[in-house]
Amino acid sequence: MKKNARREFMAAAGRYALYGLGVAPLFSAIMSGCEGMEEATTIGASLGQATGVLTGQQAESIIKSGQAVARGFQDITPEQEYYIGRAVGASLVTRYQPFGNRTANLYINTLGQALAQVSDLPETFNGYHFLILNSNEINAFAAPGGLIFVTRGMLQLCRNEDALAAVLAHEIAHVAHRHGLQAIKKSRVTTALSTLAVEGAKNLGGQELAELTRTFEDSITDITATLVNSGYSLAFEKQADNAAVTILQRIGYDPNGLVDMLTQMNTRLAPGGPGFGRTHPTPGVRIDYVQKRTGVFKPVQNQPSRQVRFKRLMKDV
Amino acid sequence: MVLRRLLPLIFCLCVMGTSAAWSADDGSMSVQVKQSQVRTAPSFLARIMATLNYGDRVYIVSRQGTWVQVFLASAGVKGWVHSSALTTQKIVLKAGAADVNKTATSDELALAGKGFNKKVEGEYRNKNKNLDYAPIDRMEQMKVSQSAIRKFLKKGAVSPQGGAQ
Numbered sequence: 001m002k003k004n005a006r007r008e009f010m011a012a013a014g015r016y017a018l019y020g021l022g023v024a025p026l027f028s029a030i031m032s033g034c035e036g037m038e039e040a041t042t043i044g045a046s047l048g049q050a051t052g053v054l055t056g057q058q059a060e061s062i063i064k065s066g067q068a069v070a071r072g073f074q075d076i077t078p079e080q081e082y083y084i085g086r087a088v089g090a091s092l093v094t095r096y097q098p099f100g101n102r103t104a105n106l107y108i109n110t111l112g113q114a115l116a117q118v119s120d121l122p123e124t125f126n127g128y129h130f131l132i133l134n135s136n137e138i139n140a141f142a143a144p145g146g147l148i149f150v151t152r153g154m155l156q157l158c159r160n161e162d163a164l165a166a167v168l169a170h171e172i173a174h175v176a177h178r179h180g181l182q183a184i185k186k187s188r189v190t191t192a193l194s195t196l197a198v199e200g201a202k203n204l205g206g207q208e209l210a211e212l213t214r215t216f217e218d219s220i221t222d223i224t225a226t227l228v229n230s231g232y233s234l235a236f237e238k239q240a241d242n243a244a245v246t247i248l249q250r251i252g253y254d255p256n257g258l259v260d261m262l263t264q265m266n267t268r269l270a271p272g273g274p275g276f277g278r279t280h281p282t283p284g285v286r287i288d289y290v291q292k293r294t295g296v297f298k299p300v301q302n303q304p305s306r307q308v309r310f311k312r313l314m315k316d317v
Numbered sequence: 318m319v320l321r322r323l324l325p326l327i328f329c330l331c332v333m334g335t336s337a338a339w340s341a342d343d344g345s346m347s348v349q350v351k352q353s354q355v356r357t358a359p360s361f362l363a364r365i366m367a368t369l370n371y372g373d374r375v376y377i378v379s380r381q382g383t384w385v386q387v388f389l390a391s392a393g394v395k396g397w398v399h400s401s402a403l404t405t406q407k408i409v410l411k412a413g414a415a416d417v418n419k420t421a422t423s424d425e426l427a428l429a430g431k432g433f434n435k436k437v438e439g440e441y442r443n444k445n446k447n448l449d450y451a452p453i454d455r456m457e458q459m460k461v462s463q464s465a466i467r468k469f470l471k472k473g474a475v476s477p478q479g480g481a482q
Contacts, residue, residue: 080432089456090452093453147453219433252475303474
Protein backbone atom coordinates (compact mmCIF):
# COMPACT_ATOMS: atom_id res chain seq x y z
CA MET A 1 0.00 0.00 0.00
CA LYS A 2 1.35 3.43 -0.93
CA LYS A 3 1.97 5.96 1.80
CA ASN A 4 -1.02 8.06 0.76
CA ALA A 5 -3.33 5.15 0.54
CA ARG A 6 -2.18 3.96 3.91
CA ARG A 7 -2.99 7.28 5.53
CA GLU A 8 -6.39 7.21 3.89
CA PHE A 9 -6.90 3.69 5.16
CA MET A 10 -6.02 4.60 8.73
CA ALA A 11 -8.31 7.64 8.66
CA ALA A 12 -11.18 5.62 7.33
CA ALA A 13 -10.45 2.92 9.85
CA GLY A 14 -10.75 5.52 12.60
CA ARG A 15 -14.09 6.75 11.25
CA TYR A 16 -15.51 3.28 11.06
CA ALA A 17 -14.27 2.54 14.54
CA LEU A 18 -16.26 5.50 15.87
CA TYR A 19 -19.42 4.43 14.04
CA GLY A 20 -18.80 0.94 15.27
CA LEU A 21 -18.77 1.91 18.92
CA GLY A 22 -22.36 3.09 18.71
CA VAL A 23 -23.72 0.08 16.93
CA ALA A 24 -21.50 -2.59 18.41
CA PRO A 25 -24.28 -4.98 19.42
CA LEU A 26 -25.71 -4.90 15.92
CA PHE A 27 -22.40 -6.00 14.52
CA SER A 28 -21.70 -8.71 17.03
CA ALA A 29 -22.94 -11.46 14.73
CA ILE A 30 -20.78 -10.31 11.83
CA MET A 31 -17.83 -9.70 14.07
CA SER A 32 -17.63 -13.24 15.30
CA GLY A 33 -17.04 -14.17 11.68
CA CYS A 34 -13.79 -12.25 11.81
CA GLU A 35 -12.36 -14.74 14.23
CA GLY A 36 -11.81 -16.89 11.22
CA MET A 37 -12.52 -20.18 9.66
CA GLU A 38 -11.96 -22.19 12.75
CA GLU A 39 -15.11 -21.17 14.53
CA ALA A 40 -17.27 -21.47 11.46
CA THR A 41 -16.01 -24.98 10.78
CA THR A 42 -16.54 -26.06 14.35
CA ILE A 43 -20.07 -24.75 14.50
CA GLY A 44 -20.77 -26.40 11.18
CA ALA A 45 -19.41 -29.66 12.40
CA SER A 46 -21.34 -29.70 15.66
CA LEU A 47 -24.57 -28.71 13.94
CA GLY A 48 -24.10 -31.46 11.41
CA GLN A 49 -23.43 -33.92 14.16
CA ALA A 50 -26.45 -32.86 16.20
CA THR A 51 -28.81 -33.25 13.26
CA GLY A 52 -27.32 -36.60 12.43
CA VAL A 53 -25.93 -35.59 9.06
CA LEU A 54 -22.38 -36.43 10.04
CA THR A 55 -21.04 -39.36 11.95
CA GLY A 56 -18.98 -38.53 15.02
CA GLN A 57 -15.85 -39.53 13.16
CA GLN A 58 -16.60 -37.24 10.23
CA ALA A 59 -17.35 -34.37 12.56
CA GLU A 60 -14.12 -35.00 14.35
CA SER A 61 -12.03 -34.88 11.21
CA ILE A 62 -13.65 -31.60 10.21
CA ILE A 63 -12.94 -30.11 13.59
CA LYS A 64 -9.40 -31.41 13.49
CA SER A 65 -8.60 -29.86 10.14
CA GLY A 66 -10.30 -26.58 11.01
CA GLN A 67 -8.38 -26.12 14.23
CA ALA A 68 -5.07 -27.48 13.12
CA VAL A 69 -3.70 -24.02 12.47
CA ALA A 70 -4.75 -22.36 15.68
CA ARG A 71 -3.81 -25.04 18.18
CA GLY A 72 -0.40 -25.06 19.74
CA PHE A 73 1.32 -25.68 23.05
CA GLN A 74 -0.12 -22.38 24.33
CA ASP A 75 -3.51 -24.08 24.50
CA ILE A 76 -2.31 -26.72 26.94
CA THR A 77 -3.91 -25.70 30.24
CA PRO A 78 -1.87 -25.60 33.46
CA GLU A 79 -3.86 -28.60 34.67
CA GLN A 80 -2.84 -30.67 31.63
CA GLU A 81 0.72 -29.39 31.91
CA TYR A 82 0.70 -30.73 35.46
CA TYR A 83 -0.14 -34.27 34.35
CA ILE A 84 2.49 -34.09 31.60
CA GLY A 85 5.08 -32.94 34.16
CA ARG A 86 4.24 -35.76 36.57
CA ALA A 87 4.71 -38.35 33.86
CA VAL A 88 8.02 -36.82 32.72
CA GLY A 89 9.12 -36.76 36.37
CA ALA A 90 8.12 -40.40 36.89
CA SER A 91 10.16 -41.34 33.86
CA LEU A 92 13.20 -39.45 35.23
CA VAL A 93 13.05 -40.99 38.72
CA THR A 94 12.80 -44.38 37.06
CA ARG A 95 16.13 -43.71 35.29
CA TYR A 96 17.78 -41.93 38.22
CA GLN A 97 17.43 -42.75 41.91
CA PRO A 98 16.16 -39.96 44.18
CA PHE A 99 18.66 -38.84 46.82
CA GLY A 100 16.93 -39.24 50.17
CA ASN A 101 18.75 -36.60 52.23
CA ARG A 102 15.89 -34.58 53.72
CA THR A 103 17.99 -31.64 54.90
CA ALA A 104 19.46 -30.97 51.48
CA ASN A 105 16.14 -31.52 49.70
CA LEU A 106 14.36 -29.11 52.03
CA TYR A 107 17.12 -26.57 51.45
CA ILE A 108 16.81 -26.63 47.66
CA ASN A 109 13.01 -26.53 47.94
CA THR A 110 13.09 -23.43 50.13
CA LEU A 111 15.62 -21.70 47.90
CA GLY A 112 13.91 -22.89 44.71
CA GLN A 113 10.43 -21.81 45.75
CA ALA A 114 11.74 -18.39 46.76
CA LEU A 115 13.35 -18.05 43.30
CA ALA A 116 10.25 -19.27 41.47
CA GLN A 117 8.24 -16.46 43.06
CA VAL A 118 10.31 -13.86 41.22
CA SER A 119 10.25 -15.75 37.91
CA ASP A 120 7.91 -14.80 35.09
CA LEU A 121 5.66 -17.72 36.02
CA PRO A 122 5.43 -17.85 39.81
CA GLU A 123 2.20 -19.86 39.90
CA THR A 124 1.83 -23.20 38.17
CA PHE A 125 -0.97 -25.72 38.69
CA ASN A 126 0.59 -27.40 41.70
CA GLY A 127 3.65 -25.23 42.30
CA TYR A 128 7.39 -25.78 42.01
CA HIS A 129 9.04 -28.77 43.70
CA PHE A 130 12.68 -29.83 43.69
CA LEU A 131 14.38 -33.20 44.09
CA ILE A 132 18.03 -34.22 44.24
CA LEU A 133 18.98 -37.25 42.12
CA ASN A 134 21.59 -39.66 43.40
CA SER A 135 23.97 -39.51 40.45
CA ASN A 136 27.46 -38.18 39.84
CA GLU A 137 26.53 -37.21 36.30
CA ILE A 138 26.36 -33.42 35.84
CA ASN A 139 22.70 -32.97 35.03
CA ALA A 140 19.45 -31.18 35.85
CA PHE A 141 15.95 -31.46 34.40
CA ALA A 142 12.86 -29.31 34.45
CA ALA A 143 9.58 -31.13 33.84
CA PRO A 144 6.60 -29.01 32.72
CA GLY A 145 4.58 -27.48 35.52
CA GLY A 146 7.52 -27.07 37.89
CA LEU A 147 8.99 -30.44 38.89
CA ILE A 148 12.74 -29.83 38.94
CA PHE A 149 15.46 -32.47 39.34
CA VAL A 150 19.14 -31.82 40.03
CA THR A 151 21.86 -34.47 40.30
CA ARG A 152 24.43 -34.54 43.10
CA GLY A 153 27.08 -34.18 40.40
CA MET A 154 25.56 -30.85 39.41
CA LEU A 155 25.22 -29.65 43.01
CA GLN A 156 28.88 -30.46 43.66
CA LEU A 157 29.82 -27.78 41.12
CA CYS A 158 28.25 -25.13 43.33
CA ARG A 159 30.68 -23.47 45.72
CA ASN A 160 28.16 -21.11 47.30
CA GLU A 161 24.44 -20.45 47.62
CA ASP A 162 24.51 -17.91 44.78
CA ALA A 163 25.80 -20.59 42.39
CA LEU A 164 23.19 -23.05 43.66
CA ALA A 165 20.52 -20.39 43.13
CA ALA A 166 21.79 -19.96 39.55
CA VAL A 167 21.37 -23.69 38.80
CA LEU A 168 17.82 -23.71 40.14
CA ALA A 169 16.94 -20.41 38.44
CA HIS A 170 18.04 -21.80 35.06
CA GLU A 171 15.69 -24.79 35.49
CA ILE A 172 12.84 -22.58 36.73
CA ALA A 173 13.29 -20.49 33.59
CA HIS A 174 12.79 -23.59 31.40
CA VAL A 175 9.47 -24.16 33.20
CA ALA A 176 8.42 -20.50 33.06
CA HIS A 177 9.09 -20.33 29.32
CA ARG A 178 7.35 -23.68 28.83
CA HIS A 179 10.29 -25.12 26.93
CA GLY A 180 9.33 -28.70 27.83
CA LEU A 181 5.92 -28.38 26.23
CA GLN A 182 7.54 -27.04 23.08
CA ALA A 183 9.50 -30.26 22.76
CA ILE A 184 6.22 -32.04 22.00
CA LYS A 185 5.71 -32.52 18.27
CA LYS A 186 3.12 -30.03 17.12
CA SER A 187 1.02 -32.67 15.38
CA ARG A 188 0.46 -34.43 18.71
CA VAL A 189 -0.69 -31.25 20.42
CA THR A 190 -3.12 -30.68 17.57
CA THR A 191 -4.46 -34.21 17.83
CA ALA A 192 -4.83 -34.05 21.59
CA LEU A 193 -6.50 -30.68 21.69
CA SER A 194 -8.91 -31.40 18.87
CA THR A 195 -9.85 -34.73 20.38
CA LEU A 196 -11.01 -32.75 23.39
CA ALA A 197 -13.21 -30.54 21.31
CA VAL A 198 -15.46 -33.46 20.52
CA GLU A 199 -14.63 -35.47 23.60
CA GLY A 200 -16.68 -33.23 25.87
CA ALA A 201 -19.83 -34.00 23.93
CA LYS A 202 -19.78 -37.58 25.09
CA ASN A 203 -18.05 -38.82 28.15
CA LEU A 204 -14.55 -39.79 27.16
CA GLY A 205 -15.23 -43.27 25.80
CA GLY A 206 -12.86 -46.21 25.62
CA GLN A 207 -11.63 -45.42 22.13
CA GLU A 208 -11.02 -41.73 22.79
CA LEU A 209 -9.35 -42.49 26.09
CA ALA A 210 -7.04 -44.95 24.38
CA GLU A 211 -6.22 -42.44 21.65
CA LEU A 212 -5.62 -39.65 24.13
CA THR A 213 -3.41 -41.91 26.25
CA ARG A 214 -1.34 -42.81 23.19
CA THR A 215 -0.87 -39.13 22.39
CA PHE A 216 0.02 -38.52 26.04
CA GLU A 217 2.57 -41.31 25.96
CA ASP A 218 4.15 -39.98 22.75
CA SER A 219 4.29 -36.46 24.19
CA ILE A 220 6.11 -37.72 27.29
CA THR A 221 8.58 -39.55 25.04
CA ASP A 222 9.18 -36.34 23.04
CA ILE A 223 9.96 -34.39 26.20
CA THR A 224 12.13 -36.97 27.98
CA ALA A 225 14.11 -37.65 24.79
CA THR A 226 14.85 -33.92 24.58
CA LEU A 227 15.73 -33.58 28.27
CA VAL A 228 17.90 -36.70 28.45
CA ASN A 229 19.38 -37.10 24.97
CA SER A 230 19.17 -34.28 22.49
CA GLY A 231 18.82 -31.16 24.63
CA TYR A 232 17.08 -27.90 23.77
CA SER A 233 18.16 -25.46 21.09
CA LEU A 234 20.89 -22.93 21.81
CA ALA A 235 18.18 -20.25 21.71
CA PHE A 236 16.23 -21.90 24.56
CA GLU A 237 19.37 -22.35 26.66
CA LYS A 238 20.30 -18.72 26.14
CA GLN A 239 16.79 -17.67 27.10
CA ALA A 240 16.99 -19.82 30.25
CA ASP A 241 20.39 -18.38 31.24
CA ASN A 242 19.18 -14.85 30.64
CA ALA A 243 16.03 -15.42 32.64
CA ALA A 244 18.15 -16.98 35.39
CA VAL A 245 20.23 -13.80 35.60
CA THR A 246 17.01 -11.78 35.85
CA ILE A 247 15.68 -14.01 38.62
CA LEU A 248 18.94 -13.73 40.59
CA GLN A 249 18.98 -9.95 40.24
CA ARG A 250 15.32 -9.59 41.20
CA ILE A 251 15.70 -11.53 44.43
CA GLY A 252 19.15 -10.28 45.38
CA TYR A 253 21.61 -13.06 44.55
CA ASP A 254 24.83 -12.32 42.70
CA PRO A 255 24.47 -13.34 39.01
CA ASN A 256 28.22 -14.00 39.06
CA GLY A 257 27.11 -17.19 40.83
CA LEU A 258 26.06 -18.50 37.41
CA VAL A 259 29.49 -17.78 35.90
CA ASP A 260 31.18 -19.29 38.98
CA MET A 261 29.19 -22.50 38.53
CA LEU A 262 29.82 -22.62 34.76
CA THR A 263 33.56 -22.15 35.34
CA GLN A 264 33.53 -25.15 37.69
CA MET A 265 31.53 -27.09 35.12
CA ASN A 266 34.10 -26.26 32.48
CA THR A 267 36.84 -27.96 34.46
CA ARG A 268 34.86 -31.14 35.11
CA LEU A 269 32.53 -31.69 32.21
CA ALA A 270 33.55 -34.09 29.47
CA PRO A 271 32.37 -32.60 26.16
CA GLY A 272 29.92 -34.96 24.51
CA GLY A 273 29.84 -37.02 27.70
CA PRO A 274 26.66 -37.85 29.60
CA GLY A 275 24.45 -35.10 31.03
CA PHE A 276 25.12 -31.46 30.22
CA GLY A 277 28.11 -32.47 28.09
CA ARG A 278 25.61 -33.74 25.56
CA THR A 279 22.50 -31.63 26.09
CA HIS A 280 23.84 -28.12 26.69
CA PRO A 281 26.05 -25.60 24.92
CA THR A 282 29.61 -25.80 26.31
CA PRO A 283 30.17 -23.88 29.55
CA GLY A 284 32.56 -21.61 27.62
CA VAL A 285 29.85 -20.57 25.18
CA ARG A 286 27.40 -20.00 28.03
CA ILE A 287 29.93 -17.95 30.03
CA ASP A 288 30.48 -15.75 26.98
CA TYR A 289 26.87 -14.80 26.49
CA VAL A 290 26.06 -14.60 30.20
CA GLN A 291 28.92 -12.15 30.70
CA LYS A 292 27.42 -9.92 28.04
CA ARG A 293 24.68 -9.40 30.64
CA THR A 294 26.65 -9.54 33.87
CA GLY A 295 29.90 -7.87 32.84
CA VAL A 296 33.41 -8.94 33.78
CA PHE A 297 33.40 -11.73 36.34
CA LYS A 298 33.73 -10.62 39.94
CA PRO A 299 34.09 -13.41 42.50
CA VAL A 300 30.94 -13.96 44.56
CA GLN A 301 31.27 -12.24 47.92
CA ASN A 302 30.41 -15.10 50.22
CA GLN A 303 27.97 -13.51 52.60
CA PRO A 304 28.93 -15.20 55.95
CA SER A 305 25.54 -16.49 57.19
CA ARG A 306 24.65 -17.65 53.68
CA GLN A 307 27.93 -19.52 53.29
CA VAL A 308 27.68 -21.15 56.72
CA ARG A 309 24.25 -22.62 56.03
CA PHE A 310 25.27 -23.62 52.49
CA LYS A 311 28.21 -25.65 53.84
CA ARG A 312 26.13 -27.17 56.64
CA LEU A 313 23.06 -28.15 54.61
CA MET A 314 24.96 -29.46 51.59
CA LYS A 315 27.67 -31.36 53.43
CA ASP A 316 26.23 -34.80 52.62
CA VAL A 317 25.53 -34.11 48.95
CA MET B 318 -11.02 -0.29 -5.82
CA VAL B 319 -14.16 -1.48 -4.06
CA LEU B 320 -12.02 -3.78 -2.01
CA ARG B 321 -9.74 -0.92 -1.06
CA ARG B 322 -12.71 1.09 0.21
CA LEU B 323 -14.05 -1.84 2.14
CA LEU B 324 -10.68 -2.72 3.64
CA PRO B 325 -10.89 -0.24 6.53
CA LEU B 326 -14.36 -1.51 7.41
CA ILE B 327 -13.18 -5.11 7.43
CA PHE B 328 -10.17 -4.10 9.47
CA CYS B 329 -12.40 -2.36 12.03
CA LEU B 330 -14.83 -5.21 12.31
CA CYS B 331 -11.98 -7.57 13.03
CA VAL B 332 -10.48 -5.28 15.65
CA MET B 333 -13.88 -4.91 17.26
CA GLY B 334 -14.43 -8.61 16.99
CA THR B 335 -11.49 -9.11 19.28
CA SER B 336 -12.52 -6.39 21.67
CA ALA B 337 -16.06 -7.78 21.72
CA ALA B 338 -14.57 -11.02 22.95
CA TRP B 339 -13.06 -9.08 25.83
CA SER B 340 -16.11 -7.04 26.62
CA ALA B 341 -18.26 -10.14 26.43
CA ASP B 342 -16.72 -11.17 29.72
CA ASP B 343 -17.92 -9.40 32.80
CA GLY B 344 -14.52 -8.31 34.07
CA SER B 345 -14.02 -11.62 35.82
CA MET B 346 -11.17 -14.11 35.70
CA SER B 347 -10.91 -17.73 36.81
CA VAL B 348 -8.29 -19.39 38.95
CA GLN B 349 -6.35 -21.77 36.67
CA VAL B 350 -4.16 -23.37 39.33
CA LYS B 351 -5.05 -25.86 42.06
CA GLN B 352 -4.74 -23.28 44.79
CA SER B 353 -3.75 -19.63 45.03
CA GLN B 354 -3.88 -16.79 47.52
CA VAL B 355 -5.37 -13.33 47.79
CA ARG B 356 -2.87 -10.96 49.41
CA THR B 357 -3.04 -7.54 51.05
CA ALA B 358 -0.53 -6.04 48.59
CA PRO B 359 0.91 -6.94 45.16
CA SER B 360 3.78 -9.05 46.55
CA PHE B 361 4.30 -12.65 47.61
CA LEU B 362 5.69 -11.25 50.82
CA ALA B 363 2.35 -9.59 51.65
CA ARG B 364 -0.09 -11.13 54.13
CA ILE B 365 -2.52 -13.75 52.82
CA MET B 366 -6.20 -12.76 53.16
CA ALA B 367 -7.96 -15.65 51.47
CA THR B 368 -7.29 -18.87 49.60
CA LEU B 369 -8.60 -19.48 46.09
CA ASN B 370 -9.30 -22.84 44.51
CA TYR B 371 -9.24 -24.08 40.92
CA GLY B 372 -12.14 -22.62 38.96
CA ASP B 373 -13.01 -19.88 41.51
CA ARG B 374 -14.08 -16.64 39.83
CA VAL B 375 -12.80 -13.26 40.86
CA TYR B 376 -13.65 -9.78 39.59
CA ILE B 377 -10.89 -7.49 38.35
CA VAL B 378 -10.63 -4.22 40.28
CA SER B 379 -7.29 -2.97 38.97
CA ARG B 380 -3.88 -4.10 37.76
CA GLN B 381 -0.33 -3.33 38.77
CA GLY B 382 2.53 -4.92 36.87
CA THR B 383 2.03 -8.67 36.94
CA TRP B 384 -0.51 -8.47 39.77
CA VAL B 385 -4.28 -8.18 39.59
CA GLN B 386 -6.37 -6.60 42.33
CA VAL B 387 -9.51 -8.68 42.58
CA PHE B 388 -12.79 -8.83 44.41
CA LEU B 389 -13.78 -12.25 45.68
CA ALA B 390 -17.54 -12.05 46.05
CA SER B 391 -17.98 -15.25 48.09
CA ALA B 392 -15.70 -13.97 50.86
CA GLY B 393 -16.35 -10.26 50.37
CA VAL B 394 -12.59 -9.82 50.14
CA LYS B 395 -10.62 -7.38 47.97
CA GLY B 396 -6.92 -8.11 47.46
CA TRP B 397 -4.10 -9.04 45.09
CA VAL B 398 -3.49 -12.21 43.07
CA HIS B 399 -0.55 -12.89 40.76
CA SER B 400 -1.73 -12.91 37.13
CA SER B 401 -0.10 -16.28 36.43
CA ALA B 402 -2.78 -17.89 38.63
CA LEU B 403 -5.60 -16.43 36.57
CA THR B 404 -7.11 -16.87 33.12
CA THR B 405 -9.75 -14.89 31.24
CA GLN B 406 -11.36 -18.18 30.28
CA LYS B 407 -14.22 -19.30 32.45
CA ILE B 408 -13.25 -22.63 33.95
CA VAL B 409 -16.12 -25.04 34.31
CA LEU B 410 -15.55 -27.73 36.90
CA LYS B 411 -18.63 -29.80 36.14
CA ALA B 412 -19.71 -29.20 32.61
CA GLY B 413 -23.28 -29.49 31.36
CA ALA B 414 -24.12 -30.13 27.71
CA ALA B 415 -24.43 -26.40 26.96
CA ASP B 416 -20.94 -25.73 28.36
CA VAL B 417 -19.51 -28.53 26.29
CA ASN B 418 -20.93 -27.07 23.09
CA LYS B 419 -19.64 -23.65 24.01
CA THR B 420 -16.11 -24.93 24.71
CA ALA B 421 -16.05 -26.60 21.35
CA THR B 422 -16.97 -23.38 19.59
CA SER B 423 -15.21 -20.62 21.49
CA ASP B 424 -12.21 -19.89 23.63
CA GLU B 425 -14.28 -18.38 26.43
CA LEU B 426 -14.66 -21.60 28.36
CA ALA B 427 -12.26 -24.23 29.54
CA LEU B 428 -13.43 -27.48 31.00
CA ALA B 429 -11.57 -28.58 34.08
CA GLY B 430 -10.29 -32.11 33.76
CA LYS B 431 -10.35 -32.08 29.97
CA GLY B 432 -7.72 -33.81 27.89
CA PHE B 433 -4.66 -35.03 29.74
CA ASN B 434 -6.22 -35.68 33.12
CA LYS B 435 -6.24 -38.08 36.03
CA LYS B 436 -8.00 -40.70 33.95
CA VAL B 437 -5.38 -40.49 31.18
CA GLU B 438 -2.64 -40.69 33.82
CA GLY B 439 -4.34 -43.82 35.19
CA GLU B 440 -4.39 -45.43 31.73
CA TYR B 441 -0.79 -44.42 31.12
CA ARG B 442 0.34 -45.92 34.42
CA ASN B 443 -1.54 -49.10 33.63
CA LYS B 444 0.35 -49.40 30.37
CA ASN B 445 3.72 -48.50 31.92
CA LYS B 446 3.83 -50.43 35.16
CA ASN B 447 7.61 -49.94 35.48
CA LEU B 448 7.13 -46.22 36.14
CA ASP B 449 7.52 -45.17 39.75
CA TYR B 450 5.19 -42.30 40.65
CA ALA B 451 5.80 -42.58 44.42
CA PRO B 452 8.84 -40.23 44.47
CA ILE B 453 6.81 -37.71 42.45
CA ASP B 454 3.94 -37.84 44.95
CA ARG B 455 6.42 -37.36 47.80
CA MET B 456 8.11 -34.52 45.95
CA GLU B 457 4.81 -32.70 45.59
CA GLN B 458 4.37 -32.93 49.35
CA MET B 459 7.45 -30.74 49.80
CA LYS B 460 5.80 -27.43 50.54
CA VAL B 461 7.51 -24.45 52.07
CA SER B 462 5.40 -21.87 53.84
CA GLN B 463 5.63 -18.21 52.94
CA SER B 464 6.92 -17.40 56.42
CA ALA B 465 9.68 -20.00 56.04
CA ILE B 466 10.69 -18.40 52.73
CA ARG B 467 10.71 -14.94 54.33
CA LYS B 468 12.88 -16.16 57.23
CA PHE B 469 15.21 -17.98 54.83
CA LEU B 470 15.84 -14.86 52.74
CA LYS B 471 16.29 -12.71 55.83
CA LYS B 472 18.78 -15.09 57.48
CA GLY B 473 20.81 -15.30 54.28
CA ALA B 474 20.72 -11.50 53.92
CA VAL B 475 19.14 -11.92 50.49
CA SER B 476 17.39 -8.66 49.82
CA PRO B 477 15.30 -8.12 46.72
CA GLN B 478 16.39 -5.38 44.37
CA GLY B 479 13.81 -3.50 42.39
CA GLY B 480 11.09 -4.87 44.63
CA ALA B 481 10.07 -8.46 45.14
CA GLN B 482 7.14 -9.57 43.05
